[in-house]
Amino acid sequence: AQSVAQPEDQVNVAEGNPLTVKCTYSVSGNPYLFWYVQYPNRGLQFLLKYITGDNLVKGSYGFEAEFNKSQTSFHLKKPSALVSDSALYFCAVRDMDTGRRALTFGSGTRLQVQP
Amino acid sequence: GAGVSQSPSNKVTEKGKDVELRCDPISGHTALYWYRQSLGQGLEFLIYFQGNSAPDKSGLPSDRFSAERTGGSVSTLTIQRTQQEDSAVYLCASSLEGRGDEAFFGQGTRLTVV
Numbered sequence: 241a242q243s244v245a246q247p248e249d250q251v252n253v254a255e256g257n258p259l260t261v262k263c264t265y266s267v268s269g270n271p272y273l274f275w276y277v278q279y280p281n282r283g284l285q286f287l288l289k290y291i292t293g294d295n296l297v298k299g300s301y302g303f304e305a306e307f308n309k310s311q312t313s314f315h316l317k318k319p320s321a322l323v324s325d326s327a328l329y330f331c332a333v334r335d336m337d338t339g340r341r342a343l344t345f346g347s348g349t350r351l352q353v354q355p
Numbered sequence: 356g357a358g359v360s361q362s363p364s365n366k367v368t369e370k371g372k373d374v375e376l377r378c379d380p381i382s383g384h385t386a387l388y389w390y391r392q393s394l395g396q397g398l399e400f401l402i403y404f405q406g407n408s409a410p411d412k413s414g415l416p417s418d419r420f421s422a423e424r425t426g427g428s429v430s431t432l433t434i435q436r437t438q439q440e441d442s443a444v445y446l447c448a449s450s451l452e453g454r455g456d457e458a459f460f461g462q463g464t465r466l467t468v469v
Contacts, residue, residue, distance in 0.1 A: 272455050284398075284446070284460040291455040330398065334454050342388055342403035342411055343448075343458055348396070 242267045244333050246346035253321045254354050261316040261349045263331030270336040273314040274343065275305055278328040287329075290314060301325070321353045357381075359461035361447050367467045368437055376432045376464045380449030387430050388448045388458060389422060398446065404430065406452060437468045 243266045253259045265271055275287040288299025295307040305316045314331060328350050332343040360379040368374050380387050389401040400414035404424045415421070419437075424430040434441055444465050448458035 274457055276460075283462045284448075286457045286459065289455070289457055336454055340403075340411060340413070341386070341405055341454060342400055342414075344400065345390070345398040348398075 242271075242333050242335050242340055242344045244331050244344055244346035246329075246331055246349045248349050249347075250350045250352060252352045252354065255323050256320050259318050259321045259325070259351065259353070261329050261331075261351060263314045263316065263346060264312050265314060265331070265333040266312065267333060267335040269338050271314075272334045272336055273305075273307060274332040274334075275299065275303070275314075275316050276330045276332065276345075277301075278330065278348075280327070284330065287316070321351075323353050323355050326351055326353045359447055359449050359459055361445075361461035361464050363464060364462060365465045365467075367469060370439060370468055371436055373433065373435045374437055374466065376434075376445050376447075376466070378430045378432070378447030378449075378461060380428065380430070380447070381459055382428075383451070384449035384459075385427065385452040386450045386456075386458070387424055388450075389430070389432050390446045390448070392444045392446055392463070394443075401432070401445075434466075437466075439468045442466055442468045 245264045273290040276284045290307045298304045330348050331346040362377045385406045387404040390398040402422045403411040419435045422432045444463040446463045448460045450456045450458040
């Protein structure tokens, strides 16, 4: 079975400070990992993904995420938060080789960036 | 089309009625997903279609829920004898067939059962 954990329901950060949104995963084989963002009253938007290669992946809006196989983590980061980054963030996983082909999502983390 | 299209965007129905939700995926995408999201909460997997393979129905919460995908394109999610706990936003997504391909989501259908 594949699963994702986002241990923080909400993350608060001041504008201009670095932000981290945590994600850990569990799969039988190797993972494909994704981050999505959901702005109020809007659909989910793809931010970035890890497929293979460099453990640090860069995505939209200045976000990046680091794949750590030993810790089974894929934390989302941004060096300098903006108020406009305030949204609901979802981590998702798909097993690379076996198991369910549909994406499995975490429960989401609400990011609140204060001016 | 340019993106995943879902209709209707909003649906209010009486308890016990049947509803049909429609999803039009991105042209050329062979994978199609349905998820359910309760207010401000996470995404609950419902069903997954991939090409001509048998769908993964393991997320359907009860036999009142069913879905079909005709001609490998448009999909319809049907909820029979709706209950108040079915109220949620139903999200459809599509992707190319590779496991590394990201899914693109529609705007969702907000279902309210009164």
